[in-house]
Amino acid sequence: MSSATLESPIATPLPATPGSLLAVRALRKRYRSGDKLLEVLRGVDFDLAPGEFVSVIGQSGSGKSTLLHLMGLLDGADSGSVHLAGRRIDDLPGRERDRLRNTAIGMVFQAYHLLPELTALENVLAPLMVRHGVWAWFHERGEARRRATDLLERFGLGERLHHKPRQLSGGEMQRVAIARALVGGPRLLLADEPTGNLDAESGAGILDVLTALNRSEGLSIVLVTHDASIARRADRIVRLAAGRVETA
Numbered sequence: 001m002s003s004a005t006l007e008s009p010i011a012t013p014l015p016a017t018p019g020s021l022l023a024v025r026a027l028r029k030r031y032r033s034g035d036k037l038l039e040v041l042r043g044v045d046f047d048l049a050p051g052e053f054v055s056v057i058g059q060s061g062s063g064k065s066t067l068l069h070l071m072g073l074l075d076g077a078d079s080g081s082v083h084l085a086g087r088r089i090d091d092l093p094g095r096e097r098d099r100l101r102n103t104a105i106g107m108v109f110q111a112y113h114l115l116p117e118l119t120a121l122e123n124v125l126a127p128l129m130v131r132h133g134v135w136a137w138f139h140e141r142g143e144a145r146r147r148a149t150d151l152l153e154r155f156g157l158g159e160r161l162h163h164k165p166r167q168l169s170g171g172e173m174q175r176v177a178i179a180r181a182l183v184g185g186p187r188l189l190l191a192d193e194p195t196g197n198l199d200a201e202s203g204a205g206i207l208d209v210l211t212a213l214n215r216s217e218g219l220s221i222v223l224v225t226h227d228a229s230i231a232r233r234a235d236r237i238v239r240l241a242a243g244r245v246e247t248a
Contacts, residue, residue, distance in 0.1 A: 020083070021220050022048040022071065022188055027080035029066055040066050042243030044080070048188075051218040053211070055231035058240035064224040065192050067240065071222065072107050072190045073097045084188070102131050106181030106189045110196040112173045114165040114180075120172075121161040124148040124180045131184065144183075151179040155209060171202030178209060182219075189213070191223045195230060207233050 027044040030037045040063040048054055058064050069075040071082060073090065082090040089100060101107070114123045128144040152161055155175040165173055174194060181189060191210065195203030211233060213219045223234060231237045238245045 019049065020047045021050045021052075021085060022046075022222070023083040024067075024071060025081045025083070027067070027070055027077045027082070029063070029070065029075075029077050039243060041070075041077070044240075044243070044245050046238065046245050048220055048222060050187075051214070051220055052236065053214040053221045053234045054223070054236045054238060055234035056222060056224045056238055056240055056245070057226065057228060057231045060226060062240045063243060064226075064240050067245075068107075068190050068192050068222065068224050072105055073101055074107075102127055103184055104187050106184070106186035108174070108177050108181050108189065108191040108194045110193040112165070112170075112177045112197075114173055114176060116165050119162045119164055120152060120157060120168065120176045121145070121148055123165070123176055124152060124183050127180060127184050148179065148183050151183060152176070155179055169202065170198050171205055174198065174202070174206050175209060178206070182213070187220060189219055189221045191221065193225055194223065195225075195227075203230070 024044055024046045027041050028039065029041040030039045032038070044067060046067075056064055056067065066075070070077050070090070073082070077090065080090075081088050084100070084104060089097065092100070115126065118126065125141075125144055125148050128140070128148075132140050132144075149158075149161065152158060152175075155178065157172060157175055157179075160168060160172060160176075165176075168176065174197075178194075189210075194210070195206050198206065207230065210221060210223065214221055214235075221234070223230075225231050240246075
């Protein structure tokens with residue numbers, strides 16, 4: 001495909017489907033590699049209903065993580081749009097996008113991204129400290145600590161509250177990361193290969209946690225994976241191929 005084709009105008013994306021919690025429309029994303037433009041996403045359309053658990057599956061390098069990062073406002077598309085509860089969010093000012101990531105969208109990654117100098121409890125509290133700021137945190141820290149402790153206890157980590165990441169197993173670190181993603185009460189959880197660094201038993205435990213959250217709390221989840229057996233744990237599977245999402 002020539003550069004001229006890649007640079008050609010794209011039609012204005014359609015609005016989000018009424019009733020969708022998350023909707024992306026005509027998302028395109030390119031990366032430059034030397035003198036070439038690599039088009040990773042070629043007009044992706046995707047809808048997630050409230051309370052739905054969807055797996056996105058595809059070959060390595062198919063753009064699964066790119067799509068998730070665009071949904072989570074960690075990166076920007078070249079064209080297209082992202083909507084949350086009917087509101088377009090990808091074109092918001094940076095500060096407002098940051099606020100949404102802190103309040104409405106939780107993210108879990110393969111690599112955990114825990115702060116090594118903090119305990120499990122402190123890692124979970126970190127997003128709330130950022131949200132409230134110094135003065136408000138002084139008044140909110142008691143309730144926040146109770147909320148974080150409850151989550152960690154629910155995930156079987158009541159005995160690990162004051163352990164640092166180096167003292168935890170991979171499965172325990174991922175459960176801390178999930179608790180951190182949920183402590184702010186998001187409506188949507190985006191999980192990028194959350195079992196990729198875990199053994200089969202620990203990975204199954206993480207999937208059990210996500211399934212339970214979806215079933216009992218109605219948490220909407222998009223999980224990216226390359227493993228078909230993991231993908232089958234979701235309500236619905238979509239496949240990313242040739243830069244587009246198709247029903248599997």
